[in-house]
Amino acid sequence: MIPDEARDAPRTDVTTGEGTAQVRVIPAAGATAPRGTLLLGHGAGGSRDAADVLALGGLVEEGWTVVLVDQPWRVAGRRVASRPASLDLAWQDVMVALADPGWQETYAPLPRPWVVGGRSAGARVACRTSVAGAGPAVAAVVCLAFPLHPPGKPERSRAEELLLPLAAGLPTLVVQGTRDPFGGPEEIAAAVGSERERLTLVPVPGAHSPSRDLATVRAAVSDLLSALP
Template sequence: MPDPTAVVEVETSQGPARVHRYAVSGTSRGLLLLGHGAGGGVGAADLQVLTRLVDHGWEIGLVEQPWRVAGRKVATRPPALDAAWRDLVPRYLEHHPAPRVVVGGRSAGARVACRNAPGDAAIGLPRAVAVVCLAFPLHPPGRPEKSRVAELQTPLADGIPTLVVQGLKDPFGPPTEVTEALGADPGPVTVHPVPGNHSPTTSLVAMCGTVADWLDAHTDGLP
C-alpha cells in the first residue's frame, strides 16, 4: 500500500479531525473521501486497499473522526459524526480542491457518507458525484427490524450512483438483504457481493479493482 502524502488536521465543531491524504502524481480525476467504522480506524484493510486507486488518478482522503483523534474508545452518535463531516469536507477542499468528489467509507463511515452525499450549498458542502459503501450496516446483528435502508436511499433519491460492497456472511445484512430492502425500483445502485463478513480480509485486491472499474463507469465524462 502507498504511504500517505500528508496527514492534514482539520478543525471541526466536534474537535480536530484528520485526513490521511494520498495525492496523485499526475492529473487528478477527483477526490475519494472515505470514513472509518465505529470499531476501528483508517487502518482497516478494506480502506487501506483503496489507497491503490491513486494509481487510477484518484486522490484519496481517509477521514479520521474527532472521537478517534481524541483517543476515545467509543464512537460518538450519528449527529456528531455528521457535524464533524459537514465541517471537515468544505474546510479540507479549501486547501485541497478537487475537480469532483466521491464520498464513502466502511460501516458507520458509509452511513455518514450516505446521509451527507446530497451536499449543502449553504455551508459549501459539495454534492457527491458517487458514493462507495464498504460493509454498509443495514441493521444491527439479529435485528432486521431496525433497518437503516433510508440512509442508503438518501443518495439514490438524489440520483447519485452508489456502490455497496457487502460480505456474503455480513451479520449486519448480507447482499441479498440489501437488495431486498432497496425494493423493486432502487435507483442507481450496484450491490457487489464479496467473500467474508463485516470485515472482509480476503480478495481485497480484486475488490479494489471492482471499485476502480465502477468509478470508471460512473464518473468518466462528468464535469
C-alpha cells in the first residue's frame, strides 16, 4: 500500500523565513491526465514519515501529483516542533515558492487545483493556512488524525482551527482513529456543531496513528479528490 516512489523521492530544499524546508514531489503516474496537486505536512513527533501519509503517495495512480513537505525544524534535526505561528509561516512560504513558474519549470509541474493536508500538527497547519490568503488558493483540506485536544484535556479544544476551512466552504475531510486520545470521531462530530454537514468524517481503526487500515485512508482521500470540480 505504500509506493516506493513515496519512500524514495529525492528531497529539494526550499528557503523560508523560518529556515530551510524540504519537499518531495511524486509526479502523477504514466499517461494519466493531471488532476491536481496534493500537498501534505507531517506531525510534531514520531517517525519522519507516517504510514498513512506515505500511503497517499499511491494517489499518483489517479492523476494526482503528491508533494510531501518537511518543516524547517525537522530538516534542522530538532526534536521539538516550532510554535504554530512559525509552522504556518514556513508552510505559506513553501506554497508561494512552489507556485512560482520558475520553480516548477526547474523541478516539477504542480497542476491545479491544489489540496492541502497533513497528519496531526500538519492537519492543524493545513486548516489554519487554508484560509489565510497567502499563496495559491486551496480547493480542499485533508486532515489525518486531527488533534482536537491534548490527551485527557478536552477543555483545551482546537475546534476553531478545524472550523476555519468549513466556515469558508472548503470541502474538508477528517480521517480519525476510533481510539484517538486526542479526540475520537464522535468528539470531532460534536465539536464542529452546525458545520457537521460540511465535514466528511471517516473513522478508521487505531489511535493517533490510524495506519491499520491504509486502504480506507487512501479511499477516503481519493473520494474527496474525485468529487472536486
